[in-house]
Amino acid sequence: MEHYFLKNFKRGIEVRRESFNELEERINYTFKDKNLIKEALTHSSWANEGKNNKISNERLEFLGDAVLSLVISEYLYKKRKDLEEGSLSKYRAEIVCEPSLARCAREIGLGTFLRVGKGEELTGGRERDSILADAMEALLAAIYLDAGLDTVRKIILDLFKDIIEEVLKGLIYRDYKTKLQEVVQSMGIGKITYELVKEVGPDHNKTFVMQVRIGDVVLGEGYGKSKKEAEQAAAMEALNKLGIIK
The missing domain is CATH 3.30.160.20 (Double Stranded RNA Binding Domain)
Structure with a gap:
């Protein structure tokens, strides 16, 4: 029989993941449709387990990639009128790449709230760059669907502020x-x-x-x-x- 303390500790962690209240506080946004944030944080390994439904964050990830690219492209276009197309593309690629997304995810503790399968849980999936980056894109897409472009733009520019500044100052080298x-x-x-x-x-x-x-x-x-x-x-x-x- 599982120890009472351990059983209740696990239950407490699960409640935290299911409520997502703390995560909403960290990104300074409260979802109107809670199903969107739940979907954004559901990895395919969780969805593919027999007892769970088949909804994962892969579709939101697809949309989030486009939303993030648009917001960063618009920001660079407006703020850096001195840059030609080639430089704009280079800077955008450095800002929206997997390491940047994973860094943002870690800064808000996103891994804590992910719903992952047992296999991913045991192999450290919550801290894997690829999983964190995908979840970050999915979360941005969920905000976009829930509140629109203006809201997600503000959140993106806030979350990526340090990375944008570092890239434009040449402090991040990715080639x-x-x-x-x-x-x-x-x-x-x-x-x-x-x-x-x-x-x-x-x-x-x-x-x-x-x-x-x-x-x-x-x-x-x-x-x-x-x-x-x-x-x-x-x-x-x-x-x-x-x-x-x-």
Whole structure:
């Protein structure tokens, strides 16, 4: 029999996840339709468990990606009239990428409120960048549907304020592939190659796993929604192992 204290502790955590009140306080927004926030925080691993319904945050994630891109594009267009199209695209990509989304998610403690399956729970899914980033996009889409563009714009610009400032000041460096290439060339230790190790998930929501190597030596491994994103993640891990970035 499960210990009384442990049983009630688990129940307390579950109530917290189901109510979402604390999360609403952290983002300074209260949902009118509570089903939207519940859907936004429901990972497919939870939805796919036999006892649960099949509604997950994947559709909201799709919409949230577009909403976030629009808001950041509009902000950069209006605030940085000195930037050409190429620079605008570069800055937007750095702001809306998976690491930025995961960082925002962690700052509001989003992982605590996620509804994930037992497998993801046991393997640390609540703190995985890809899951946090997807949930962050889904949450933004839910706010957009619940309150409209003006409200979600305000929330996005508040949540991403520090990241936007850091990117525009050049304090965030995300072209890890170029940086790794420069480092390897300067060290004269050989030619780097990228290899696709595996693809995980359904066709509409694949995760790619890439390794960066010098010969048979694996320098780093990375995950991403595209092969390019996974290559950047692998290069970042390699730079971290080499002590170039922290």
